[in-house]
Amino acid sequence: VDNYEELPTDYRIEAIPTLLFFSQGEEVYRVSGVVDQSVLSNQLKELLEQVSTSNSVS
Template sequence: MSKQVKYIDLTPDNFVAEVTNSDIPVLVDFWAVWCGPCRVMNPIVANIAETWSGKVIVGKANVDDNEEIATNYQIQAIPTILIFDQGEVVERIPGLVDQAVLEEKLNNLTNRVSAA
């Protein structure tokens, strides 16, 4: 039995509604099918989506299918993770990254947001 995917496939049609206009923080994974390191990041991003469901929105943007989004956010290498708060990029994390590092950044952000 497979788990239900908890992340959103982002496109130019839903990016503003799901990311820019979100009331909660959003983690966006920029990736491509042919990218080996992106495949390594996929289960990490899926775990973040599962663990942080309800506190953080997790989205994935395939750079080959969404060149406009990748260009707008100056994605020059993949994988790259951007973390948005109130529609603004607050973290840019290029390359492979441990789940613990992502969770620390999300903890810092959500704690700061809830303290405000």
């Protein structure tokens, strides 16, 4: 953030920590503040399943 002062404004970061996840250049998930490890792990597993399903070729 010190080297890229515009990023918090560009990405609407209002809390630390803030985790942003992108798929194909689009934000697909955001979590702000402290989150329990098990909650974050479960949410990320669901996110990865959604992203891999939406990116699969049929």
